[in-house]
Amino acid sequence: MSNWFSHIIDHFTSKPAESKNDLQEHIDNHPVTAAPILSCDKPFKTSRIKQPVEILKQFVPIRNLDDAAIDLLQQRTNCYRAGNTIFVRGQNNKGKVFYLHKGTLELTPDCESIYQMSADSPLSHLPLNSGKTIGATAIAKTDVEIIEISAELIKLWTEQSKTNATQLELIDIDLPKQIEDNGFFSDFCRIYRENKLTLPSLPAVALKLKQAMEFEIDVREAAKIIQIDPPIATKLVQIANSPLYSPISPVTNCQEAVTRLGLNATRQLVMGIGLKQMFRCQNKHLLGAMQSLWKNSLYTSSLSFILAQESGKVNPEDALLAGLISDIGIIPLLHFAEQHPEHYKNRSELDDTIPVLRAPIGKLVLHTLGFSEELEQIPHHAEDWYYDSGDKLTLTDIVILAKLHSYIGIQHDKKLPYINSIPAYTKLNNGKLTPDFSLHILHKAQQRIDAAMQILS
Numbered sequence: 001m002s003n004w005f006s007h008i009i010d011h012f013t014s015k016p017a018e019s020k021n022d023l024q025e026h027i028d029n030h031p032v033t034a035a036p037i038l039s040c041d042k043p044f045k046t047s048r049i050k051q052p053v054e055i056l057k058q059f060v061p062i063r064n065l066d067d068a069a070i071d072l073l074q075q076r077t078n079c080y081r082a083g084n085t086i087f088v089r090g091q092n093n094k095g096k097v098f099y100l101h102k103g104t105l106e107l108t109p110d111c112e113s114i115y116q117m118s119a120d121s122p123l124s125h126l127p128l129n130s131g132k133t134i135g136a137t138a139i140a141k142t143d144v145e146i147i148e149i150s151a152e153l154i155k156l157w158t159e160q161s162k163t164n165a166t167q168l169e170l171i172d173i174d175l176p177k178q179i180e181d182n183g184f185f186s187d188f189c190r191i192y193r194e195n196k197l198t199l200p201s202l203p204a205v206a207l208k209l210k211q212a213m214e215f216e217i218d219v220r221e222a223a224k225i226i227q228i229d230p231p232i233a234t235k236l237v238q239i240a241n242s243p244l245y246s247p248i249s250p251v252t253n254c255q256e257a258v259t260r261l262g263l264n265a266t267r268q269l270v271m272g273i274g275l276k277q278m279f280r281c282q283n284k285h286l287l288g289a290m291q292s293l294w295k296n297s298l299y300t301s302s303l304s305f306i307l308a309q310e311s312g313k314v315n316p317e318d319a320l321l322a323g324l325i326s327d328i329g330i331i332p333l334l335h336f337a338e339q340h341p342e343h344y345k346n347r348s349e350l351d352d353t354i355p356v357l358r359a360p361i362g363k364l365v366l367h368t369l370g371f372s373e374e375l376e377q378i379p380h381h382a383e384d385w386y387y388d389s390g391d392k393l394t395l396t397d398i399v400i401l402a403k404l405h406s407y408i409g410i411q412h413d414k415k416l417p418y419i420n421s422i423p424a425y426t427k428l429n430n431g432k433l434t435p436d437f438s439l440h441i442l443h444k445a446q447q448r449i450d451a452a453m454q455i456l457s
Helices: 004-010 020-030 067-074 152-165 183-193 204-212 217-224 230-240 256-261 261-277 285-313 316-324 332-337 347-368 395-407 423-427 445-455
Strands: 043-049 076-080 084-088 096-101 102-107 114-118 137-140 142-149
Touching: 004 142, 020 445, 067 445, 076 285, 183 332, 183 347, 204 217, 217 230, 217 256, 217 261, 230 261, 256 261, 261 316, 261 445, 285 316, 285 332, 285 395, 285 445, 332 347, 395 423
Parallel strands: none
Antiparallel strands: 043 076, 076 142, 084 137, 096 142, 102 114, 102 137
């Protein structure tokens, strides 16, 4: 049966992925040789004959669309000679998406390193570019065939992703093959349908402050609410005195802290402090997974905070909170395994369930806690690399970039795209990369990232 949840399942259970170490191999094997490129070469041959659907379904995110949608996409295949320049970094390509079908390319993003892509390489199923501007100059090392897809692809994928993210109900679920016999998955969904699922909650002070700020309150009233919970009040004073807020003189009480931080920042920080208590587990077999989840969420949160500060277009405290809740949907799964050991028979069943339910359960938790609609969407889009939120840099873009950046250099079981090839990257004011293709603005801000991690740790 086709439904929103089956689309989510398809998205998470497509072709098996390989190690992200392939990226590092590109870096090690190809030293800097690129020269400045001024213009593009025209293809020596162009065909408007549509590629078969089975060919197109090798590529991401096309493989997650149905055949009818794929058939409507405008496409053409361009052939270039070795040495030709296919496209140039910074060039406006109006959102068209390019895939390497045959041959080998050399790509130069805004950094001191280059990388090569061959049609038979592990990352060749990913777009060479998917933003509205080109993220890397591409030169043909051999004769190549480039499949060019219209901008409708990213628009179509984004609309489908938005539709999936608006749903809450887990009904009529089509199980992916690898979890058809997964008892943990089935039991979790059954408990949910019976309305017996226990969801995490926030501290009373966080909820009270959130509710109070729906009306007009002043700094004194906000501080009075926060002081109901002395540990949170103390933590807020510590944050206000941290290097991230460049204090000239220390604040000594909660009201002074709220004054320095501002009401909106205070609300988001109190929510973030309160969220930490959700990442708790007593089961020694699951404790490691929960601690790892907290550590990764905290790191993504800190990267998001610094990216927002650097961009000047997104509120840093909003980004801090958004990064922290990007994987919040995993918490109920770990709690369910802890509270219902009769349903948790082995770790592999849990591990197979997490990618499928992480996003929809995350939205459910945030919806139940009364988070804004914008934040509710974060779990769905945080690892949706080809999601395009629009022309301007948004909170969602910040989290996507932070998430992808956080995986660089870490063993990960997904084929991850180069950061310069995704839509969110092209919206940064400073998209310069380091030699390992990570974001330079984050690389140079390590001390501030460490300070941001101290906010909630």
